[in-house]
Every structure is written in C-alpha cells, then in structure tokens.
Amino acid sequence: MAYEYNMVVIGAGSAGLVTSYVAAAAKAKVALVERHKMGGDCLNTGCVPSKALIRSASFLRDAKRAQKLGIKKVEVEFDFAEIMERVQRVIGAIEPHDSVERYTNLGVDCVVGNASIKSPHEVEVEGRVLTTRTIVVAAGARPFVPPIKGIELSDYRTSDTIWEIREQPRRLMVVGGGPIGSELAQAFAYLGTEVTQIEDGERIMAREDADASAIVMEHFREAGVNIMTKTRAREVVVEDGQKIMLVECDGKEEKVPFDLLLLATGRQPNGDKVPGLAEVGVKISKRGVVEVNEKLQTSVPNIYACGDIIGSYQFTHTAAHAAVYAATNALLPIKRKVDWSVVPWCTFTHPEVARVGLNEQEAKDQNIPHEVAKYGIDDLDRAIADEEAEGFVKLLTEPGSKKLLGVTIVGDHAGDLIHEYILAMKKGLKVTDILGMIHIYPTLAESNRFAASEWYKAHPSSLMLSISEWLNRRNRG
Incomplete structure (x- = not known):
C-alpha cells in the first residue's frame, strides 16, 4: 500500500512539535494535526504564562523587601x-x-x-483522510476536575482558564x-490577593523532600498564604451571595x-479524547493514559505515543525528550528504549526547588x-x-561510592544550578x-562545589591522610 505520509502526528504541543521537527529533519514526509493552538499547553496555558506572571509577582516581592537591600522605601x-x-504579550x-509558518518552512504539513x-x-481531519505509514499520538492532557459537590456554583478556574481573568480576585x-497550585498561589499572594491553599496531604509539594517543602511553606506563610494541610474540599455553597467552600479538616x-x-489537582491524559484511538486497538x-512500551509503541505496533498522554513525567522537557525517541523509532527499523535514567525538574516557587x-x-x-551530603546555602557568599x-544542595550517593544517585537544590535559581x-x-x-x-567566585554555582566538599569531608581517604601525616612528620625532622 502506498501512503501519502511517512508519519502523521496528532497534537502540536511540545511532544508533537519535536516529533514532527525530527521527522522532517530526517527527510520524512510528515503531517502535524492540531485542533486548537500550536504550542499546546506549555506555550498557551502552562510554562510560559505562569513564568511571566511569576516574574511580575517577584518584582513586587523585591519591592516589599527593599529595606534588606539598603533602600528605605x-x-x-x-x-x-x-x-x-x-x-x-510574552x-x-x-x-x-x-x-x-515556522513548521511549514521546516517541511511539515500543518x-x-x-x-x-x-x-x-x-x-x-475535517473530512480529509491522511494515509500514513505511522502515527504518533501526542494529544497531551487536561486539568483534572475533582468531584466536589456544588462545584458548578463556583465558576472555577483551572491552569487552562486562569489566564482569561482581568480583575484581580480579593480572595483566591x-x-x-x-x-x-503552589506556583500560582505564591504569585497571587505576592500580587496582594488573599490566598488560601488547600491540600489533603500533610504538606504541599509532597513529591519533594520534607525539608525542601518546609522552606517553601515558610515563605508562603510570610507572603500571607493560608496553607490548610490535611484538608479536603467537600462542597461549594453560596450563602448570602458569598461563595463558600465546606472543607473537612481533622474530622471537623x-x-x-x-x-x-x-x-x-493534577492533569488527566487525553487518551480517551482521541476519536478512534481505542477502536483501532490501542490500549x-x-x-x-495511552499505554506504551519502553520504545513508545502502543498495542498497535505502528502507532506511537509520547508526552503527557502517556502519563509518566508531565513536563515540557520530558515530552520533548520522549518525542525524539518516538520520531526515530517510528521511522527507523532499529528501535531504542527511552532513556529515563536521569530526569530533572523544577518547581518555580520562591525559593525554587x-x-x-x-x-x-x-x-x-x-x-x-x-x-546524604548537604550544604546550606545560608553560608554562601553570593x-x-x-x-x-537560604536553602541547600543535597547529594545522594551510593554507600562507599562516589556515584551520584540524585540531587535536590532549594534556593534562588535552583532550576539553573541543577544542570551541573x-x-x-x-x-x-x-x-x-x-x-x-x-567555580567562579562569587556565584551561586559555587554551592555545587561546596556540596561536593561536604561529601568529601565525610569520606576522607585514610590512605592519603596517612601518607600526608608521614610526609609532614618527616619534613619536620
């Protein structure tokens, strides 16, 4: 059978864009299908708008703490x-x-x-049938809406729709x-909104170490965020024209x-929203979640999936990483397993984690x-x-080895510092x-070297110390 395309990619978010880019660079004929906006969640409702808002909010934070910098008012x-x-505008x-326009110039049929x-x-697509040797599904995810009674009364927003508002809420x-939730809660607090953050677990940012989230929570409280942990949102009611959330906290x-x-409250993969996907046999x-193997193949061998829709790491950079494998595996006879051995991420609160x-x-x-070796950034000159x-660099290593198992950095520009x-x-x-x-002095990056130094202090070479002691004793006569 002859095909019009080597590959059809569904979804033009990070995963779909990179997949089609790689395929076009490999001289494949590729079509990229997008029903809404090019750039997907990251550009339009995720990473880009949130970081733009955080930058403006951070300026207000700095203004409020001007006296610490020697500025009276x-x-x-x-x-x-x-x-x-x-x-x-951003x-x-x-x-x-x-x-x-850009992807058309790269050779992609959009x-x-x-x-x-x-x-x-x-x-x-809209009555036109595209025939293709392979399909890559990169249809992303959507905000999960929890089953809260009366939620329809709240006119609620999600990370997709919060960007539509133009009137600052007094109480968020x-x-x-x-x-x-944490990034936006802190940003709105810096802007002067009264913020209440509800979390049913013991602490916010539960995927991070307790000492990391503790520092962030302290800053939230300083910014005026009312953090209610071990609290579950139960029901929205309206009393005397006022919206009220009934919550359960410690059984009360x-x-x-x-x-x-x-x-x-998280994002739900869109596998169930792609017409025909289940019907052709994709699990x-x-x-x-679209189920894939280590090579990103679905249960239908010539259909691949990558990005948020596969439900693993829901980040722009991991979607782009997987997309390279999806593109090459879909086009080439040799299939490679996705390398998930070293996966980084950052939460852009203040301080960053x-x-x-x-x-x-x-x-x-x-x-x-x-x-564990840990260096406190409160000791860093820059x-x-x-x-x-404030903050720290924490190293995890194998016992008796110099091999790194993982690193956590809490502090200013932690997302930049982690790359080393x-x-x-x-x-x-x-x-x-x-x-x-x-390492250049004085920089924040010195904290990485000092963390390594903390590890070394705990693992001195007994042989080298013995030799050094013998040499110094001999040199004294």
Missing part, C-alpha cells in the same frame, strides 16, 4: 489587568517559535482541525498543593469563603541504600550578598569531579 503601583496582558513573543483515527494507517482559593467541617476558585487506561534522580524520601521508601541566603549535576549524572561523573572543577 519603594512604592509600586500596578494594574492587574496590565500584568495579565503582559502575560499574553506568549505572543514566543509564539513564532511554535507557529504554523493541518488544522480535529483528528480522528480511522485505521492504523488513516487519520481523518487554590485546591491542590502540587507544582501548579469548616467554612472558607472565597471569590475565585482555582483547581490545581487506554481508565485515567486516559529543583531535583534530578532520587531524592531522600524516595530512596527511603524504596529501601535503596544511600548516603547568596548572602543577594539577600537570598544533570550533566554529571548523565555522563557518569563522580562527586569528586565536581569538587575538582574551578
């Missing part, structure tokens, strides 16, 4: 609507990177419309203590009033033998000069290799 006036319009400035899979080799309730019911509700879980590999709580939960002297350790783990470098590098 700083007055700041702002219009919330203008800040939200700036968010849109999206617009980055939009050309993901545009139809097709606008709803995709429906008719067979393992046929994708229909955030349900969810993960990265999305409380009423928490709010003006705007933001649901940040999809009840959660909408970045990590790669295992953290301490995971190592304990999985009974993985490990040793951090002291910047009035950002990402490279070290990827290339199999030892802790002592970091220690042996010259």
Whole structure:
C-alpha cells in the first residue's frame, strides 16, 4: 500500500512539535494535526504564562523587601489587568517559535482541525483522510476536575482558564498543593490577593523532600498564604451571595469563603479524547493514559505515543525528550528504549526547588541504600550578598561510592544550578569531579562545589591522610 505520509502526528504541543521537527529533519514526509493552538499547553496555558506572571509577582516581592537591600522605601503601583496582558504579550513573543509558518518552512504539513483515527494507517481531519505509514499520538492532557459537590456554583478556574481573568480576585482559593497550585498561589499572594491553599496531604509539594517543602511553606506563610494541610474540599455553597467552600479538616467541617476558585489537582491524559484511538486497538487506561512500551509503541505496533498522554513525567522537557525517541523509532527499523535514567525538574516557587534522580524520601521508601551530603546555602557568599541566603544542595550517593544517585537544590535559581549535576549524572561523573572543577567566585554555582566538599569531608581517604601525616612528620625532622 502506498501512503501519502511517512508519519502523521496528532497534537502540536511540545511532544508533537519535536516529533514532527525530527521527522522532517530526517527527510520524512510528515503531517502535524492540531485542533486548537500550536504550542499546546506549555506555550498557551502552562510554562510560559505562569513564568511571566511569576516574574511580575517577584518584582513586587523585591519591592516589599527593599529595606534588606539598603533602600528605605519603594512604592509600586500596578494594574492587574496590565500584568495579565503582559502575560499574553510574552506568549505572543514566543509564539513564532511554535507557529504554523515556522513548521511549514521546516517541511511539515500543518493541518488544522480535529483528528480522528480511522485505521492504523488513516487519520481523518475535517473530512480529509491522511494515509500514513505511522502515527504518533501526542494529544497531551487536561486539568483534572475533582468531584466536589456544588462545584458548578463556583465558576472555577483551572491552569487552562486562569489566564482569561482581568480583575484581580480579593480572595483566591487554590485546591491542590502540587507544582501548579503552589506556583500560582505564591504569585497571587505576592500580587496582594488573599490566598488560601488547600491540600489533603500533610504538606504541599509532597513529591519533594520534607525539608525542601518546609522552606517553601515558610515563605508562603510570610507572603500571607493560608496553607490548610490535611484538608479536603467537600462542597461549594453560596450563602448570602458569598461563595463558600465546606472543607473537612481533622474530622471537623469548616467554612472558607472565597471569590475565585482555582483547581490545581493534577492533569488527566487525553487518551480517551482521541476519536478512534481505542477502536483501532490501542490500549487506554481508565485515567486516559495511552499505554506504551519502553520504545513508545502502543498495542498497535505502528502507532506511537509520547508526552503527557502517556502519563509518566508531565513536563515540557520530558515530552520533548520522549518525542525524539518516538520520531526515530517510528521511522527507523532499529528501535531504542527511552532513556529515563536521569530526569530533572523544577518547581518555580520562591525559593525554587529543583531535583534530578532520587531524592531522600524516595530512596527511603524504596529501601535503596544511600548516603546524604548537604550544604546550606545560608553560608554562601553570593547568596548572602543577594539577600537570598537560604536553602541547600543535597547529594545522594551510593554507600562507599562516589556515584551520584540524585540531587535536590532549594534556593534562588535552583532550576539553573541543577544542570551541573544533570550533566554529571548523565555522563557518569563522580562527586569528586565536581569538587575538582574551578567555580567562579562569587556565584551561586559555587554551592555545587561546596556540596561536593561536604561529601568529601565525610569520606576522607585514610590512605592519603596517612601518607600526608608521614610526609609532614618527616619534613619536620
């Protein structure tokens, strides 16, 4: 059978864009189908707008702490609507990177419309049937809306729709203590909104180590965020025209009033939203996760999937990473397993929390033998000069070995600092290799070397110390 395309990609978010880019670079004929906006969640409702909002909010944080920098007084006036319009301007400035025009120039056929899979080799878009040797499904995920009674009364927002507002809420309730909820809760608090954050677990940012989330929670409280942990949102009611969330906290019911509700309780993969996918035999879980093997093949061999829809790491950078494998595996006879051995991420709160590999709580939960070395950034010269002297760099290593198992950094620009350790783990470098590098003084990056130094202090070479002691004793006569 002759095919019009080597590959049809469904979804133009991070995973779909990279898949089609790689396929076009390999001189394959590829079609990229997108029903809504090029760039997907990351550009339009995720990474880009949230970081733009965080930047504006951080400026207000700095203004409020001006006295720490020796400045008596700083007055700041702002219009919330203008800040939200700036968010849109930032999206617009980055939009050309993901545009139809750019990808058309790269050799990708961009097709606008709803995709429906008719067979393992046929994708229909608005009445047009595209025949293809392979299909890559990269249809992403959507915000999960928890089953809260009366939720329809709240006019709630999610990470997809919060960007539509132009009037600053006086009281914002955030349900969810993960990265999305935490980033937005703190940003709105810096802007002056009264924020209540509800989390049913013992602490926010539960995937991170307890000492990391404790530092972040302290900053949230300083910013005025009312953190309610071990609390479950039960029901939305309206009393005397006021919206109220009935919550259960320590077995007791409380009423928490709010003006705007933001649901940040995770994202649900869109496998169940791709017409025809299940019908052609692709296995999809009840959660909408498209099931794939280590080579990103679905249960239908010529259909692949990558990005948020496969339900593993829901990050832009991991989607792009997997997309390279999806593209090459779909096109080439030799199939490669996706390398998930070194996966980093960062939550862009203040302070930032970045990590790669295992953290301490995971190592304990999985009974993985490990040793911990920790350096406090409160001792770092540059951090002291910047009035950002808090946080830490924590290294996990194999017992009796210089091999890194994972690193967590909490502090200013942690998301940038972690890359030195990402490279070290990827290339199999030892802790002592970091220690042996010259780091520029005074920089935040010195904290990486000092963390390695803390490890070395706990693992001195007894042989080298014995030789040194003997030589020094001899040289004294």
